[in-house]
Amino acid sequence: MRISTRFIAAASLAAMALFAGSAMADGEKYVIGTDSTYPPFEYVDASGQFLGFDMDIARALCVEMKAECTIVSNDFDGIIPALQAKKFDMIVSSMSITPEREKLVDFTNKYYNTPPAIAVPKDSKVTDVAGLKGKTIGAQSSTTHANYAGKHLPDTELKLYPTADEYKLDISNGRIDAVIDDVVVLSEWVKSDAGSCCKILTTLPVDKEINGVGAGIAVRKGDPLKDKLNKAIAAIRANGTYKKIQDKYFDFDVYGD
Numbered sequence: 542m543r544i545s546t547r548f549i550a551a552a553s554l555a556a557m558a559l560f561a562g563s564a565m566a567d568g569e570k571y572v573i574g575t576d577s578t579y580p581p582f583e584y585v586d587a588s589g590q591f592l593g594f595d596m597d598i599a600r601a602l603c604v605e606m607k608a609e610c611t612i613v614s615n616d617f618d619g620i621i622p623a624l625q626a627k628k629f630d631m632i633v634s635s636m637s638i639t640p641e642r643e644k645l646v647d648f649t650n651k652y653y654n655t656p657p658a659i660a661v662p663k664d665s666k667v668t669d670v671a672g673l674k675g676k677t678i679g680a681q682s683s684t685t686h687a688n689y690a691g692k693h694l695p696d697t698e699l700k701l702y703p704t705a706d707e708y709k710l711d712i713s714n715g716r717i718d719a720v721i722d723d724v725v726v727l728s729e730w731v732k733s734d735a736g737s738c739c740k741i742l743t744t745l746p747v748d749k750e751i752n753g754v755g756a757g758i759a760v761r762k763g764d765p766l767k768d769k770l771n772k773a774i775a776a777i778r779a780n781g782t783y784k785k786i787q788d789k790y791f792d793f794d795v796y797g798d
Contacts, residue, residue, distance in 0.1 A: 602770060
């Protein structure tokens with residue numbers, strides 16, 4: 542049943558992509574910014590195509606808004622300044638809605654919400670968070686996960702990386718003791734050949750001050766695009782498109798509480 546359901550979802554998404562490429566030309570045009578190094582949410586395949594849960598959601602929202610959208614990649618640590626500089630119109634990049642970021646940009650309502658987690662090497666003797674004392678933990682810079690480690694794991698040495706790919710490489714090669722990131726990102730990674738070195742140690746309690754209330758789409762302050770996106774998010778949740786995309790990637794409700 543799972544295989545059949547995912548096949549139908551994939552076919553539906555393919556049809557949606559064709560519709561987006563033809564019927565959308567008369568609508569608004571938007572440029573979407575993303576950090577394309579964060580699978581399964583956003584990544585680039587060998588042909589240069591942007592793929593992942595976030596990218597499918599972004600395309601579905603553009604279809605719903607009858608808009609023509611293009612996607613560009615930008616390093617996460619500079620993605621808000623790039624939005625403010627009008628290099629693109631919105632950020633769809635698993636960006637948590639936090640009070641600190643809300644001072645700089647406006648956010649839509651959430652489009653998913655998952656907790657942070659810790660991963661360690663499979664042969665690690667660490668069995669709980671307390672065992673991380675004195676250990677080196679890696680995180681992507683300018684993320685809520687880096688901020689979480691700084692606040693809640695004060696007895697560790699925090700090492701920051703420009704991309705998630707780089708901390709994954711370092712823990713695979715034994716240069717750090719643990720990593721912190723979204724539980725979905727880490728879970729998908731440890732199930733892959735590239736992440737076979739490691740395992741999930743634990744999920745972590747959400748700190749709403751740091752982790753926010755979920756991932757949202759960022760737009761420039763005062764941009765009416767926020768309201769259009771909120772209506773589109775509600776619409777794809779109601780018409781089943783969101784669930785088709787979710788089921789393509791996950792076997793649980795990624796929308797969260």
